[in-house]
Every structure is written in structure tokens, then in C-alpha cells.
Amino acid sequence: MAPPLRAEPLRVATWAADLSRDGPGLLLRDILKGEDPGVAGVVAVLSAARPDVLLLTDMDWDGDGAALGALAERLAAQGLDYPYRLALPGNAGLDSGLDLDGDGRLGGPGDAQGWGRFAGEGGLALLSRWPLGEARDLSSLLWRDLPGARLPERDGQPFPSEAARAAQRLSATGHWVVPVETPAGPATLLAWSAAPPIGDGPERRNALRNADELALWSRLLDGDLGPVPAGIVILGNANLDPADGAGLRAEMTALLADPRLRDPRPASDGARDAADPGHSGDPRLDTVDWPEEEGGPGNLRVSYVLPAAEWRTLGSGVVWPRPGGPLAAEAEAAGPHRLVWVDIDR
Numbered sequence: 001m002a003p004p005l006r007a008e009p010l011r012v013a014t015w016a017a018d019l020s021r022d023g024p025g026l027l028l029r030d031i032l033k034g035e036d037p038g039v040a041g042v043v044a045v046l047s048a049a050r051p052d053v054l055l056l057t058d059m060d061w062d063g064d065g066a067a068l069g070a071l072a073e074r075l076a077a078q079g080l081d082y083p084y085r086l087a088l089p090g091n092a093g094l095d096s097g098l099d100l101d102g103d104g105r106l107g108g109p110g111d112a113q114g115w116g117r118f119a120g121e122g123g124l125a126l127l128s129r130w131p132l133g134e135a136r137d138l139s140s141l142l143w144r145d146l147p148g149a150r151l152p153e154r155d156g157q158p159f160p161s162e163a164a165r166a167a168q169r170l171s172a173t174g175h176w177v178v179p180v181e182t183p184a185g186p187a188t189l190l191a192w193s194a195a196p197p198i199g200d201g202p203e204r205r206n207a208l209r210n211a212d213e214l215a216l217w218s219r220l221l222d223g224d225l226g227p228v229p230a231g232i233v234i235l236g237n238a239n240l241d242p243a244d245g246a247g248l249r250a251e252m253t254a255l256l257a258d259p260r261l262r263d264p265r266p267a268s269d270g271a272r273d274a275a276d277p278g279h280s281g282d283p284r285l286d287t288v289d290w291p292e293e294e295g296g297p298g299n300l301r302v303s304y305v306l307p308a309a310e311w312r313t314l315g316s317g318v319v320w321p322r323p324g325g326p327l328a329a330e331a332e333a334a335g336p337h338r339l340v341w342v343d344i345d346r
Helices: 026-033 037-049 066-076 162-167 205-221 249-256 269-273 328-333
Strands: 010-015 053-059 084-086 123-128 174-182 185-193 232-237 303-307 312-318 340-345
Touching (some): 010 037, 010 185, 010 232, 026 066, 037 066, 037 328, 053 066, 053 232, 066 123, 123 174, 123 185, 174 205, 185 205, 205 249
Parallel strands (some): 010 053, 185 232
Antiparallel strands (some): 084 123, 174 185, 232 303, 312 340
8 A cells, every 4th residue: 555645645445344233233332342353454454544535335324423433433543533524324224114125025124225124234434534515415316316217117117116116215325425625625525335236136126226326426427416516536335346247337337437537446466366267357456355155256346436537646556465464364354345545636
């Protein structure tokens, strides 16, 4: 992880670190007890990478921000201060009262606005060294209201029902537009975490939703969702690889090629060493370790930091250490995903 090349660049990072637990309040318990190896791994990796702005995309939300505050205290004890933080209630686990997954039953994680066993499971959390402006929360946008939405159908009818279509939000977790005042200049973070494009029937509900969650940012850049903010940086977990795995991969390929954005192509030697045979993409760019021998899709690139073309990129990387190297055990303890960082300036 090369240090910033100039005195005042901005290091932006995203990480789907495993900060979600089986029920509400359990994450706070684990952070406060100080004995959880996963939390210790998160603290160790962040203390080494030292991002200025960090988006966590799998952290349980609680109403008073207790878990996020406790994590920030752990980081401050390591000399990494994040005085500005944001955690908004998301769609994961938010009861809809409808059969949204089409299984013919009411209730359960699949009938929440975003899959979740309890409200706030696996939400978004933003930590920053620099002041955050007022966030624009797009998480309540109905899927059908996205311009150009690709809505699931079965036998020519809305799937699973017209009532579900009238209530279904697009965001499985959330979509945020957050201004940040930094020494490198004003930035606008476009933060999100998308539903996995798997577990589908012939209607391809999950794949279509995943693709449209990504397409929301293209619509925003097109001006279809209001004025286009300046200094944007798209960051988060797309749950979509442009070359391998499930989903409508062309949507990811198109965004990476958008001339309004830069793809710094963050890479790591650890991901290269863990390459899966038969995959088409560059293994150095992978950001998650889902072993094929355990039934997973293999290592994929699913987390992204994509600055607007107006930014200069000074460096980038994925914290995927080689086996036995520094931080290897800590990164593995923090879950299958790896932290992605990009240094930008104007």
C-alpha cells in the first residue's frame, strides 16, 4: 500500500468487511468485548491502509449509531480518527408486508425491501476525516420509478405481483449521495451496496435488480435524477464482476468504460496468487475470495472506487496480502472481501 504521493490527496476506500451478525446488538457486543478476531482484523487492516474516507458495505445499523461509534473508538485508539460519520437506516430487513420474493408466503428475509433477517442487517456506514455535507438518500426510490427500469415478469405479468411492483424499492441496501469537503477539493460520494444477482428463477428478478442498482448511477450521471453533482466518486459493492460470475455483466463493463469516470484498476499480488483457473478476468483485480471448492463462484471483482474523470488518480490497490505476509491473517479474519483504495487529487 504505497503512501500518498502528495501532501494533500484524498484516499477513498470501500470494504465489505464482515461486520454483520445474526441479530441486532450482537455487533456492538463483539466490538466492545474486544475479543472478536474479525473485528480485530478490521481494525488492523484499516490502521495500515489509513483511508481518509471509508465506506463499509456490510455493517449492521442501529438507531443511535452505537456500533459505528464503538468501532470509531477502536480505530481512534490506533491513531485513526474519524470525527465525521454517517449511517442511515437502509432497506435490508425492512418489512414490506407483501410477498416480494414470489414464494407464496408472507414474512421472512426475502419479503423485506432488501434481504435481511432484521432491520438494519448489513447496512452502509461512512467514516470520514473531513466534514460531510447533507446526504441525499435515494434508498426509497421505487424500482419501477428508475428511468429505463428492467422489471421482472412471468408469463407477461409483473413478478411476483402488481402490488409488489408498486411497493418494491430499488435499493437492496441503500444508495447515498454525500458531499465531502476535503483538502483535495469538494467531493461527492455515490455510495451503494447491491443485491447479489443469484438465486433466480426464469424471471431473473435478482439479476435485473442488481443491474438496475448499478444503472442508477448512470442515470444520475445522465441528469435523469436531478442536477449532476460535481467531483463524484462512485464507491461500494456492486456484487457484479465485468468478466466472471453471475449477473448482467455488460452493465458493469459499460460503467467501467464510461468516459465520465476513471477506473484505476486497483490490484494486488495476493489476488493474483489466488487466481481461479478458467476465469476470464484479470485475477489481480479481484476483491473477494469465494472459493470454488466450497461451492462459491471463485474470486471476483465486486467492490469498486470509480472517481470522475476530473480527478487525477495517484495510486490504488486492494489489501489482499500474499499468504503468510503482513496482514494476511488479519485480512482473512475480517471476511472474504478485501479493502479497495484509491488516492485522488485535482
